[in-house]
Amino acid sequence: MLDIQKIKADFPIFAHHPELVYLDNAATSHKPQAVLDTLLNFYSSDNSNVHRGIYELSERASQAYEAARARVAEFIGAATSQEIVFTKGTTDSLNLIAQSYALSKLQKGDEVLVTDFEHHSNLLPWRVVCQQTGALLKVLHSQTDGQISQSEWQNQLSSKTKIVAIAHASNVLGMINDIKQIAKLTHQAGALLVVDGAQAVPHLAVNVQDLDCDFYVFSGHKMLGPMGIGVLYAKQDILEEMPPYQVGGGMIESVTSEEVIYDVVPNKFEAGTPNVAGAIALASAMDYLREIGMDEIRAHEISLSKHLLTGLSSIKSVKLLGDAVAVQRSGLVSFFVDGVHAHDLSDYLAKQQIALRAGFHCAMPLHQDRACPATLRASYYLYNQLSDIDSLLVNLQKAIAYYG
Amino acid sequence: MDELRRSELMEIYKDPSHKGKLFNPSISLQKQHIFCGDNLHLFLQIENNIIKQAKFDGEMCFVSLVSADLVLEQIIGQTVQQARSFNQEKLLALIDLNLSTSRIACATLIMKALHEALDNYSQR
Numbered sequence: 351m352l353d354i355q356k357i358k359a360d361f362p363i364f365a366h367h368p369e370l371v372y373l374d375n376a377a378t379s380h381k382p383q384a385v386l387d388t389l390l391n392f393y394s395s396d397n398s399n400v401h402r403g404i405y406e407l408s409e410r411a412s413q414a415y416e417a418a419r420a421r422v423a424e425f426i427g428a429a430t431s432q433e434i435v436f437t438k439g440t441t442d443s444l445n446l447i448a449q450s451y452a453l454s455k456l457q458k459g460d461e462v463l464v465t466d467f468e469h470h471s472n473l474l475p476w477r478v479v480c481q482q483t484g485a486l487l488k489v490l491h492s493q494t495d496g497q498i499s500q501s502e503w504q505n506q507l508s509s510k511t512k513i514v515a516i517a518h519a520s521n522v523l524g525m526i527n528d529i530k531q532i533a534k535l536t537h538q539a540g541a542l543l544v545v546d547g548a549q550a551v552p553h554l555a556v557n558v559q560d561l562d563c564d565f566y567v568f569s570g571h572k573m574l575g576p577m578g579i580g581v582l583y584a585k586q587d588i589l590e591e592m593p594p595y596q597v598g599g600g601m602i603e604s605v606t607s608e609e610v611i612y613d614v615v616p617n618k619f620e621a622g623t624p625n626v627a628g629a630i631a632l633a634s635a636m637d638y639l640r641e642i643g644m645d646e647i648r649a650h651e652i653s654l655s656k657h658l659l660t661g662l663s664s665i666k667s668v669k670l671l672g673d674a675v676a677v678q679r680s681g682l683v684s685f686f687v688d689g690v691h692a693h694d695l696s697d698y699l700a701k702q703q704i705a706l707r708a709g710f711h712c713a714m715p716l717h718q719d720r721a722c723p724a725t726l727r728a729s730y731y732l733y734n735q736l737s738d739i740d741s742l743l744v745n746l747q748k749a750i751a752y753y754g
Numbered sequence: 755m756d757e758l759r760r761s762e763l764m765e766i767y768k769d770p771s772h773k774g775k776l777f778n779p780s781i782s783l784q785k786q787h788i789f790c791g792d793n794l795h796l797f798l799q800i801e802n803n804i805i806k807q808a809k810f811d812g813e814m815c816f817v818s819l820v821s822a823d824l825v826l827e828q829i830i831g832q833t834v835q836q837a838r839s840f841n842q843e844k845l846l847a848l849i850d851l852n853l854s855t856s857r858i859a860c861a862t863l864i865m866k867a868l869h870e871a872l873d874n875y876s877q878r
Contacts, residue, residue: 691815693790693860709790717791723813724790753767753816 352642352650354735360638361733362386369703371738376521376549376682376729377707378571381635385574388634392627400626401600401617415626418633419616425636426566427557428583435589435616436629439580440548441471443567444515446582446619447544448475450595451565452513458484461510463541465490465498466719467520470712472546476515485512491719496523496672503535511541518550518566519680522713522727523672524655526550526680533562542588548572552731553651553680555644558583570628574635579628582619589615596621639732647732651681654730654739658683661743667750671725682729684711687746690753692724698749704742756852763820763851770819772826774809781875784812785867789859792818796867800875803833810864817849817857822864824848829868838872840865 358364360382363372372380392414398407400415416431423431437443456462462476466489480487490498490506507514514536519526529545536543542564550556552573558566565588570579584592594601594612598621603611612618639647655676662668662685671684686692696708707727710717717725728742776782776797785794792814799807808830810822825845829837845865846853853861 691790691792691813693857694816697816697854697857714791724792 358733371704371741373706373728375731379574382638384638385631385635388631389627414630418629421633427559432615433583433586435582435619436624437580437582439569440567443580443582445475446595447565448479450592452479454593456483456485460485460512462487463511463514465516467492467523467716469521472515495674496525507539511539514541515544517546521549522684522711524679524682525674529561549680570632575632576628579625579632594618598622652676655679658739684725684727686725692726694753695749699745702745759850766820766823767816770823772823775811776809781871783871787863794863794867796871805829815860817860818863821861825864
């Protein structure tokens, strides 16, 4: 059992907003004091650029940056820290894979497979690179619970498939996908698997070697870290084959007027001054999560999901988007209310200090396919309590009565 | 104050005067709110440069619906030019609610539809 009061005390946002019921963690999480201290300490006492100077401060910053890379590698079970590229976030990581790996490999006649529940950032980079190369982008259609049926896989996956890109956990339907099984299917077809872990890494223990995915990406800000730092994991042999994404300083071994020799991985993919403070603070967020325990957090979120699903099922006009049960979910539920607009509901809830997301959650095609209006999404994390869910349920019923 | 105004507007929300369709409009136009998918269908009946009749239809939130009803109430009987000069400032004064930036976009859906419809009409 988590001691929520103790955890909450680590997050200054709740001291500034004691009444806040924050249920928008799938959009971004709050930051514990330890992470904020790390940022401030870096800029106050260790600030300097990395991989450049030979003076003490610069060496200290470089060491801290590389130590952060090693801690990230350990957190997600990568074989070596060379497999970790720091990026701006999930979107940046996915664009990097599309514009470096995919652009150099895809040809006319090749196929890329995505699902119908992807976030726009795991859809649009593939659409663009398919337009650039003449490859075909195909969409796997999910069942109501968000699972892709065996026959859908068989129909869509073939020797033409070169890349399969899928969310580890859906940011709308909430279900966790069986990545290990999907990696097997993908590799049997001779394709590579790209996994969007933005909604998974903050909530579950992830081991990329166990999953056997080829690429795995996520953002720091959804897992207690700062905004503007994210991770691209790729198997080392794949990463070494890939051409640089952006070019400039910090990623070359030598430049003459005739030729350029690029630095080794992962530096080859980190052109320009990286977000050093962000990387170090992300590692400190991971330390914080590890200390609480990822399994403890997971168990806590399952109990919140159960409570919310039970409560919502007793309100007649509420319809769920995706019918995954609590243990299949990563810590969020999306729903809508027959006859009352999602924006009106969230407006009403906002006045009671309940923050949740209303809209399409960057997944417009999914809402279209399921003929569904804008939805509300409640997403929770380690600092949420059962009373937060109760407060949502009580006020939701009041809002429905008000507008109904 | 906001609560009082909200309950006044609730009367409009539950029984809007100008919701429905016109079967032979001079011009009609559909406008989607990209943020939430709300779809507003606007119908105008214009004779001798005067807006004789106006209706709106579609699935909308409280703010969009109430705004649409209030705006149409204003412009019926006006000339095309008078209606075209209806702007955000006038709209917000009419609604008289404390709206957040994202909800202002809900309110202005009708105004954008109206401007586009009148521009299309004038260009014919």
